[in-house]
Amino acid sequence: xxxxxxxxxxxxxxxxxxxxxxxxxxxxxxxxxxxxxxxxxxxxxxxxxxxxxxxxxxxxxxxxxxxxxxxxxxxxxxxxxxxxxxxxxxxxxxxxxxxxxxxxxxxxxxxxxxxxxxxxxxxxxxxxxxxxxxxxxxxxxxxxxxxxxxxxxxxxxxxxxxxxxxxxxxxxxxxxxxxxxxxxxxxxxxxxxxxxxxxxxxxxxxxxxxxxxxxxxxxxxxxxxxxxxxxxxxxxxxxxxxxxxxxxxxxxxxxxxxxxxxxxxxxxxxxxxxxxxxxxxxxxxxxxxxxxxxxxxxxxxxxxxxxxxxxxxxxxxxxxxxxxxxxxxxxxxxxxxxxxxxxxxxxxxxxxxxxxxxxxxxxxxxxxxxxxxxxxxxxxxxxxxxxxxxxxxxxxxxxxxxxxxxxxxxxxxxxxxxxxxxxxxxxxxxxxxxxxxxxxxxxxxxxxxxxxxxxxxxxxxxxxxxxxxxxxxxxxxxxxxxxxxxxxxxxxxxxxxxxxxxxxxxxxxxxxxxxxxxxxxxxxxxxxxxxxxxxxxxxxxxxxxxxxxxxxxxx
Ligand code: TEU
Ligand code: CA
Numbered sequence: 116x117x118x119x120x121x122x123x124x125x126x127x128x129x130x131x132x133x134x135x136x137x138x139x140x141x142x143x144x145x146x147x148x149x150x151x152x153x154x155x156x157x158x159x160x161x162x163x164x165x166x167x168x169x170x171x172x173x174x175x176x177x178x179x180x181x182x183x184x185x186x187x188x189x190x191x192x193x194x195x196x197x198x199x200x201x202x203x204x205x206x207x208x209x210x211x212x213x214x215x216x217x218x219x220x221x222x223x224x225x226x227x228x229x230x231x232x233x234x235x236x237x238x239x240x241x242x243x244x245x246x247x248x249x250x251x252x253x254x255x256x257x258x259x260x261x262x263x264x265x266x267x268x269x270x271x272x273x274x275x276x277x278x279x280x281x282x283x284x285x286x287x288x289x290x291x292x293x294x295x296x297x298x299x300x301x302x303x304x305x306x307x308x309x310x311x312x313x314x315x316x317x318x319x320x321x322x323x324x325x326x327x328x329x330x331x332x333x334x335x336x337x338x339x340x341x342x343x344x345x346x347x348x349x350x351x352x353x354x355x356x357x358x359x360x361x362x363x364x365x366x367x368x369x370x371x372x373x374x375x376x377x378x379x380x381x382x383x384x385x386x387x388x389x390x391x392x393x394x395x396x397x398x399x400x401x402x403x404x405x406x407x408x409x410x411x412x413x414x415x416x417x418x419x420x421x422x423x424x425x426x427x428x429x430x431x432x433x434x435x436x437x438x439x440x441x442x443x444x445x446x447x448x449x450x451x452x453x454x455x456x457x458x459x460x461x462x463x464x465x466x467x468x469x470x471x472x473x474x475x476x477x478x479x480x481x482x483x484x485x486x487x488x489x490x491x492x493x494x495x496x497x498x499x500x501x502x503x504x505x506x507x508x509x510x511x512x513x514x515x516x517x518x519x520x521x522x523x524x525x526x527x528x529x530x531x532x533x534x535x536x537x538x539x540x541x542x543x544x545x546x547x548x549x550x551x552x553x554x555x556x557x558x559x560x561x562x563x564x565x566x567x568x569x570x571x572x573x574x575x576x577x578x579x580x581x582x583x584x585x586x587x588x589x590x591x592x593x594x595x596x597x598x599x600x601x602x603x604x605x606x607x608x609x610x611x612x613x614x615x616x617x618x619x620x621x622x623x624x625x626x627x628x629x630x631x632x633x634x635x636x637x638x639x640x641x642x643x644x645x646x647x648x649x650x651x652x653x654x655x656x657x658x659x660x661x662x663x664x665x666x667x668x669x670x
Contacts (some may be wrong), residue, residue, distance in 0.1 A: 116431050116594060121311070121366040121391050121476060125160040125583045126211070128480045130442040131168055131190055132176055133536050136548035143536070143547070145186070145195035149202050154565065156206045158484060158576070159583040162366060163203060164211040164313050164345030166442055168196065172222050175260075175501055178213075179220035180317060183300045192380070200308060209310035211366050214447075216297050217316045218283040225296075226284050230270050240293050240348070241284045242276040243268075244326065257329040257335025261505035264338060278319060278338060280501055288320040288351055292608040301359045311366030314390070318371035318382070328577050333406060334509075343373040343595040349381055352389040361388065368436055368476075369393045373401075376428035383433045389474055392434040392476060397421045399444055405510055414449065415625045419599060419608055426474055426597035426610075435475025439466055445532040447480075449489035451625075458662055459486055460628055464578045465648035465664035469608055469623040471582040472666055479579065481537050485568055487577035490557050499554045516606045540566035548613035581645055589644070589668070591617040606630050619644070622666040627661040634667070641667035644647035 135147030145168065164257035170185040177187060186193050203210050221228055228237035236364035244253035250264035252274050265274040266281045276285045286293050292494040322342045329336030360367055368391040369382050374395050383392045398421045403409045429435055439447035448454050452462030463486035471477045495507045503525060511521050531554065538560040539546035545560035568574035586592045595612030612619040620638045624630050634655050646665035
C-alpha cells in the first residue's frame, strides 16, 4: 500500500463560529484560530479542516455560500485568512478548506441572476422544473431541513431544487460552465497555498434527468435514488481531479452520505483518480426513532459490524476517514460513551483508543480532545441550528408528537450539541469570548476546559496527545491489517492490527460493568502502549473496569 502524508495525518476539525472569538462580538473568528495554533501544535495534530469561512448569510452557518472567494465578515478578512495559513504552515500544520459546491446561497450572484428569468444566462446554473401546477411542486421530495425540496419562484414561474434549506439552491453540475467556474475557484484557493478540501455532500452533485416522486418517508418522498451517487458523480470527480486536484499535493475527503464500502472504492480508490478518502455515516446514522432523532445509545454489536466491514473491505484498496464527532453530530462521549461524571473521562479515552488504533485518518472534532459533552438544552429557544429549529416545528408544533415524546430525541441528537463554544478555561464564557456568545456555553466548562486539561497529565487532552504521538511512532497503527476478535461479545470491542512482525491488541470495554478478559497467549509478553487505567498488563486473566481501554504491542 502506497505510503502518503495524508494517510499518516491526524486531522482536527474547527467550527470557526464556536472556536475562539478575538474581538468580543461573541462569534469565533480567524484571528481567534491563529491565536490558538500553539495549542493545536502542542496537541500534535497535522492538519486543520476548517468548516466554511467564505461570505455567507449564515442560513446554515456558512454552508450557504454567497461568494466563494471572499471571507465572511463575521470571521474577519482575507488578510486574516492569509495570516492564519502562514501561521499554520510555520508550525508544520496544513489547512484543508470546506468546499460546499452541491449548492450555493440564494444570495450568490449566480442565483440572483438565475431566478430573474428563463432567458437569463445563469438560469441553467441551477435545477429548475415546472410544477405539476401553480401550487404543486414538480415532485414529492422532502428537504433535509424539513418541508418540500422545491421552492416556487415568480420570476421564472418555476420551482428550484434545494435538498437543504430554501436558501441553499442546488447547482446544476450537468452544466459544464458550472463545473468550470467551480474548478477555477478551487484552483484560485490552491494557488493561495491551501492543502486540501473536505467536499460537502459531494455524493449529491449529479442528479438523474428524470425526477419522479420518491418513496414516502414521513410527510415527503425520498430523493436518494435520484440524487445520491447519481449517473455522472464519478465523471465529475475525475474531471475535478484531472483539472485541479492532480496538480497539487492535497488531502481531499468527500462527505458522501449513503456511501458503502463498494462505492468508497470508487470515490477513494488508490488508483481511481477521484478523492483520497471519504466520510461514511453508517455508524452515526440508521438508529433514529423519528427520522434521525433518537435518545437511544447505538448498539455495540452494530458498531463492531459496521467498523469491521469498512476496515476489511477498504484494506489495501481505498482509505477510511475515522470519526465519532463533527459539527453535525452530538458529542461522542454523550452518544457513544457515558457522560456521567464518574465515567466521562474514562469513556472518552476508551472511545479515542477504539477509533485511533484503526486503519484510516482519524479526525478530532474541536473539544472532543477535552471530552466535551452534549449541552443541557432547556427549551427550543436554546437552538440556533436551522435543522433543529425546523425539526421541532415539523415534529412537535405540527402536533405529530408531544413535546415529552420528542424532546429527549431532539436534544440528544441536535447538531447544536457540537456547536457550543470551545471551552478554553474556567473564566466567564469559558474564555471563548469577552462578549455574549452567539450560542450558550456549556455550564460544565468550569470542570471541562483546555487550561485545566493541558495542566493535568491524566486528562483526556493528554490521552489524545499520546495517541497522536503513537501514530507517528508505530507504522502498524497506520498500515497494519485489522482483524476483529470476540465478535459476539456484548460489551467488549477487541481487535488486532498486524504489519509484518508487529502486532497490536486493542481492547475496549464499552460498558459501565466490570468485564472478564483473557489476554490471547501470543500477547503474553507484550508491552502496553497506552491505557486509560493505572494497572500492569502482565496477567493473562483480567477483570476490566468500566470503560477500560488498553493497547498491547508485540514484535
Ligand atoms: O451535511 C450533509 C448531511 O448529510 C447533514 O445534513 C447530515 O446528514 C445531517 O446534518 C445529520 O443530522 C453537510 C454539512 O456537514 C452540514 O453542516 C450542512 O448543513 C449540509 O451539508 C448542507 O450543506
Ligand atoms: Ca469575533
